[in-house]
Amino acid sequence: MDDQYLSRTIAIAVGGLEEEGELVVTSSSVEPIANKLAEAVLSVVPHTSLSLEELVGVRCLILHAISDKKFFDWEVPTLTGFTAEEFKLIAEKLPID
Template structure:
């Protein structure tokens, strides 16, 4: 199980425990992680068609290479691409956080 999956399962565990604490649900299993894994698999399945982890890493690398290359990222790129260097760096960081790197 990769880091992203374990973080997702941990977040789901926490959400389930918080919901139980707030009396929204009653957990009757002794192994909460099994239920969390099922939820995580369904969430991942729902978003699997959007973009894979490897594709996301490729986009992150492409953004990095583009914004670091002064010849490529010239004065007209913000107009052509819809974002300036700072905005692309923020997008890159969001993508990295989304996949846990």
């Protein structure tokens, strides 16, 4: 498990559900359960340890790359599977600052 923040957050949530009577944990520790849930989550969502600054940097990089026709030629969509317009939509999902 390489995302301890996510795992701890899930462990807290599972513990809270158990305290509220919504869930019964039958193992002696909630951590192994939280780790397995975190692994499942990480298979479909971005890593939670990316900082705001890192996300802003990725957004800037994408926008710079799609604006440079010498860089973003026919080969980039072939390599990445995304067109410049699709990358623009991806960048719009990332934080501005």
